[in-house]
Amino acid sequence: GAVVSQHPSRVICKSGTSVKIECRSLDFQATTMFWYRQFPKQSLMLMATSNEGSKATYEQGVEKDKFLINHASLTLSTLTVTSAHPEDSSFYICSARDALAGGPSYNEQFFGPGTRLTVL
Amino acid sequence: AQSVAQPEDQVNVAEGNPLTVKCTYSVSGNPYLFWYVQYPNRGLQFLLKYITGDNLVKGSYGFEAEFNKSQTSFHLKKPSALVSDSALYFCAVRDRVDSSYKLIFGSGTRLLVRP
Numbered sequence: 001g002a003v004v005s006q007h008p009s010r011v012i013c014k015s016g017t018s019v020k021i022e023c024r025s026l027d028f029q030a031t032t033m034f035w036y037r038q039f040p041k042q043s044l045m046l047m048a049t050s051n052e053g054s055k056a057t058y059e060q061g062v063e064k065d066k067f068l069i070n071h072a073s074l075t076l077s078t079l080t081v082t083s084a085h086p087e088d089s090s091f092y093i094c095s096a097r098d099a100l101a102g103g104p105s106y107n108e109q110f111f112g113p114g115t116r117l118t119v120l
Numbered sequence: 121a122q123s124v125a126q127p128e129d130q131v132n133v134a135e136g137n138p139l140t141v142k143c144t145y146s147v148s149g150n151p152y153l154f155w156y157v158q159y160p161n162r163g164l165q166f167l168l169k170y171i172t173g174d175n176l177v178k179g180s181y182g183f184e185a186e187f188n189k190s191q192t193s194f195h196l197k198k199p200s201a202l203v204s205d206s207a208l209y210f211c212a213v214r215d216r217v218d219s220s221y222k223l224i225f226g227s228g229t230r231l232l233v234r235p
Contacts, residue, residue, distance in 0.1 A: 006163075032221060043210065043227045044164075049220060057220070093163050097221050107221060111156070111164040 002105055003027055004096050006112035013084055014120055021079045021115045023094030030096035033077040034109065035069060038091045050077040074099070084119045091116050122147045124213050126226035133201045133233055141196040141229045143211030153194040154212040154223065155185055164210065170194060181205070201233045 003026040013019050023033055031052045036044040048069050049057045056069035066088075068080040077096075081088050095109040123146045133139045145151060152171055156164040168179025175187040185196045194211060211226040 004163075034222070041228075041230075043225045046222060049222065091161070095164075095223075108166075108169075109221070109223060110166070113163040114161065116161065 002098065002108075002110045004094065004110045004112040006092075006094055006115050008115060009113060010116045010118075012118045012120065015085050016083055018080055018082045019084055019117060021081070021092055021094075021117075023077045023079070023096065023112050025075045025096040025110070028096070028098050028100060028105070028110075029074040030077075031074060031099040032097040033071060034095045034097075035067070035077075035079050036093045036095070038093060038114075040091075044093060047079075081117065084117070086119045089117055089119045122151075122213065122215060122224050124211050124224050124226035126209075126211055126229045128229050129227075130230040130232060133231070135203050135233050135235050136200050139196075139198050139201045139205070139231065139233070141209050141211075141231060143194045143196065143226055145192050145194065145211070145213045147213050147215055147224075150216055152214040152216060153185070153187060154214070155179065155183070155194075155196050156210045156212060158208040158210065158228075167196070167209075201231075203233050203235055206231055206233045 005024045007022045033050040035047045038044050046059050047062045050069045050071040052071045058064045071077040091114050093114045095111045098105040125144045154169045155167040158164050167183050168177050170177045170187045178184045183198050209229050212223040
């Protein structure tokens with residue numbers, strides 16, 4: 001249980017295009033999902049917290065118009081990198097918080113396998 | 121401000137020897153503490169967590185960690201390292217009273233186990 005998937009795992013795009021990354025909780029409901037960015041040999045930087053049915057909360061310094069987040073259901077959040085540029089190239093990781101109250105993993109975060117974005 | 125420190129960028133150990141990856145934290149109150157492992161081009165895998173109770177927490181793949189409140193540390197340990205343990209390890213904390221459920225990560229420590 002507690003599996004989180006991301007799609008695609010790897011994407012290469014041209015500068016100026018938009019890229020959508022999906023994060024799905026496969027066997028649990030996640031009212032909250034988190035989007036992280038990781039640069040080579042560095043830690044995870046939290047970009048935003050995605051709440052089902054409401055607007056995402058962005059961390060300081062993260063452009064909300066650049067990184068569009070939609071959390072339309074309890075099992076799916078999407079991150080769209082709009083008008084991507086080479087500096088947006090990175091490894092993007094999502095996590096999902098188990099919302100089942102009383103369950104063994106209640107409030108724990110489970111991480112997706114990551115999406116490597118390369119903008120040419 | 122809440123923070124997590126992993127003072128070692130890299131830890132080198134010979135296979136079969138014990139390993140320790142250090143983590144200290146600064147969080148108000150009593151935090152939840154976590155260790156995750158990341159293999160190249162992969163997401164994070166959960167190793168173990170401290171919630172309450174016994175200060176020695178046992179986790180996946182033979183790893184364990186000891187919560188030390190007075191030293192605000194949560195060092196990761198394994199009695200006998202394997203070459204396959206070579207990976208990037210992250211310590212993380214979560215404030216018990218933070219309703220955002222955010223995790224704060226350390227900078228990561230690369231573990232290299234040589235044959």
